[in-house]
Amino acid sequence: MALIEAEGLTIAFPFYHLGARSLKKRLLANARLHTDASNRVVVTALQEMTFRIGRGERVALVGPNGAGKTTLLRTLGGIYEPAGGRLRVEGAVGALIDLASGMEADATGRENIELRALYRGLAGAERQQLVAEVAAFSGLGDFLDVPIKTYSAGMEVRLAFALATAMRPQVLLMDEWFLAGDSAFMERAQARLAEMVGAADILVIATHDMTVVRRWCTRVIRLEGGRITADGPVEAVLAAA
Amino acid sequence: MDGQASGGLAERAMPVLEHDAGRPCRRQRAIADLTTGFARWRLAWALAWLDIRHRYRGSVLGPFWLTISTGAMVAGLGFIYSRLFRVEPADYLPHLAVSLVTWNLISLTVQDATGSLNSAGRMIRQLPMPFTVHALRAVLRNAIVSLHNAPLILAVFLLLGHAPGPEALLLPLGIALILVNAFAATMLLGMLCARFRDIGQIVASVMQFGFFMTPVLWRPSQLSPELQPLLLLNPFYTVLETVRGPLVEGGGPLAAWLAALLYTALLVVAAAAFFVRFRGRIAYWV
Numbered sequence: 001m002a003l004i005e006a007e008g009l010t011i012a013f014p015f016y017h018l019g020a021r022s023l024k025k026r027l028l029a030n031a032r033l034h035t036d037a038s039n040r041v042v043v044t045a046l047q048e049m050t051f052r053i054g055r056g057e058r059v060a061l062v063g064p065n066g067a068g069k070t071t072l073l074r075t076l077g078g079i080y081e082p083a084g085g086r087l088r089v090e091g092a093v094g095a096l097i098d099l100a101s102g103m104e105a106d107a108t109g110r111e112n113i114e115l116r117a118l119y120r121g122l123a124g125a126e127r128q129q130l131v132a133e134v135a136a137f138s139g140l141g142d143f144l145d146v147p148i149k150t151y152s153a154g155m156e157v158r159l160a161f162a163l164a165t166a167m168r169p170q171v172l173l174m175d176e177w178f179l180a181g182d183s184a185f186m187e188r189a190q191a192r193l194a195e196m197v198g199a200a201d202i203l204v205i206a207t208h209d210m211t212v213v214r215r216w217c218t219r220v221i222r223l224e225g226g227r228i229t230a231d232g233p234v235e236a237v238l239a240a241a
Numbered sequence: 242m243d244g245q246a247s248g249g250l251a252e253r254a255m256p257v258l259e260h261d262a263g264r265p266c267r268r269q270r271a272i273a274d275l276t277t278g279f280a281r282w283r284l285a286w287a288l289a290w291l292d293i294r295h296r297y298r299g300s301v302l303g304p305f306w307l308t309i310s311t312g313a314m315v316a317g318l319g320f321i322y323s324r325l326f327r328v329e330p331a332d333y334l335p336h337l338a339v340s341l342v343t344w345n346l347i348s349l350t351v352q353d354a355t356g357s358l359n360s361a362g363r364m365i366r367q368l369p370m371p372f373t374v375h376a377l378r379a380v381l382r383n384a385i386v387s388l389h390n391a392p393l394i395l396a397v398f399l400l401l402g403h404a405p406g407p408e409a410l411l412l413p414l415g416i417a418l419i420l421v422n423a424f425a426a427t428m429l430l431g432m433l434c435a436r437f438r439d440i441g442q443i444v445a446s447v448m449q450f451g452f453f454m455t456p457v458l459w460r461p462s463q464l465s466p467e468l469q470p471l472l473l474l475n476p477f478y479t480v481l482e483t484v485r486g487p488l489v490e491g492g493g494p495l496a497a498w499l500a501a502l503l504y505t506a507l508l509v510v511a512a513a514a515f516f517v518r519f520r521g522r523i524a525y526w527v
Contacts, residue, residue, distance in 0.1 A: 001255075010262070013525060016436065078258045078369035081265075081521035089258040095367070102368030104288070106295040115291075118284035119370065170255070 008085030069206035094169030176207035278373020289381035362527035408492035415483030
């Protein structure tokens with residue numbers, strides 16, 4: 001069963017390539033930036049977050065730029081190992097965080113699908129099935145055989161979305177602007193999202209757009225300065241703001 | 242990390258990602274990284290081919306330009322140095338061809354290793370993937386490129402009628418040793434260079450220095466006998482000897498083989514220790 005559990009989750013980024021000494025005085029007043037034991041400047045991106053996201057929940061992460069939304073998505077996706085606390089994510093994760101989404105810009109769309117199949121350890125029929133499914137869903141047609149660096153942003157979104165959702169992840173992590181494609185594609189994308197959510201999976205979406213929140217989500221977690229400042233049902237959290 | 246890597250299909254056992262900063266389980270995670278990474282060798286192979294195709298896109302001869310340039314080096318240096326050293330070209334050229342081709346592989350691998358993780362930064366920040374795959378990708382692309390030089394050795398041997406004896410059977414062992422070193426060096430340098438951006442510059446100078454300090458152009462026998470043991474202190478010499486020995490020197494000295502094994506073991510231990518300790522930090526570095 002899909003589940004996300006975080007307890008005291010903390011992520012700290014060291015700035016290795018800044019001179020700690022010169023910055024130290026200026027930063028000491030700031031609670032999120034501090035210097036650590038070895039005199040490095042460290043920014044605490046996520047501070048002691050505790051939450052539990054269960055089956056069927058559709059969570060919106062809201063908050064100003066730099067609040068830690070994308071870092072939280074990446075951490076849930078297994079990119080950053082926590083500096084403190086505990087994190088448990090059950091279920092296959094599909095991540096749509098940056099447009100590139102781990103694709104090779106010089107490879108064609110089809111090659112990228114095949115790479116993803118290899119990444120997932122798929123072979124033979126499963127691999128061909130993935131290629132066929134992503135090709136059909138993305139609707140890229142002949143553009144599948146062109147290097148993706150020539151794609152328009154919208155085409156890249158389509159391929160990334162099709163790749164991330166094709167193998168039915170149980171936990172989908174998403175940055176809002178993946179919901180920005182042309183209208184025909186959006187209908188299909190939204191249908192697929194609805195289907196996923198209907199199948200009792202988890203959706204976590206970082207967004208500024210309150211219509212996205214109201215339309216898609218059942219719960220809102222508000223982040224500010226790397227901390228959770230509100231967590232609850234959509235209307236309750238949005239009304240409080 | 243292990244979560245998505247161990248299966249993306251819903252029907253399979255549900256992958257679980259678990260991190261507890263209090264119990265980092267660094268060794269288990271490093272071992273899991275290596276085993277899943279090697280199990281995904283097809284991915285590393287496909288990415289390595291992609292790199293080569295991209296690097297030589299639009300080029301008519303592609304990696305064969307390397308064959309041509311190494312061939313010109315062998316011919317030109319063979320002509321000059323056989324005179325400088327007053328040796329027969331027929332005697333000197335097999336040594337030079339094998340040495341240059343092997344040095345090329347070593348130097349290409351080491352210099353590429355410095356960027357092996359930095360160049361994969363985009364992917365590392367997007368997709369949880371064993372870091373082993375990125376290292377394997379770099380090793381494979383350099384091995385494939387270097388393989389384009391191999392016909393030169395064959396050509397020189399055929400032209401000069403040089404035939405290695407039964408000691409040539411040691412060659413696979415020597416190549417295996419180089420590949421193990423290549424993987425360990427790529428892991429270690431990849432991590433070091435992700436963390437300390439100056440290392441790449443240092444490595445470039447070390448490799449240039451190494452080229453002249455190592456018997457690539459000259460031969461160990463040209464050193465006076467009391468200096469020859471000092472060569473064993475040069476790891477490049479010992480590893481080079483495990484390939485050159487079987488092909489041109491009747492197997493190579495036993496001491497060089499033993500030293501090569503020792504250096505390989507040391508490099509593997511250093512890379513493993515560093516990997517176990519800092520694997521979890523790589524995503525923060527690149």
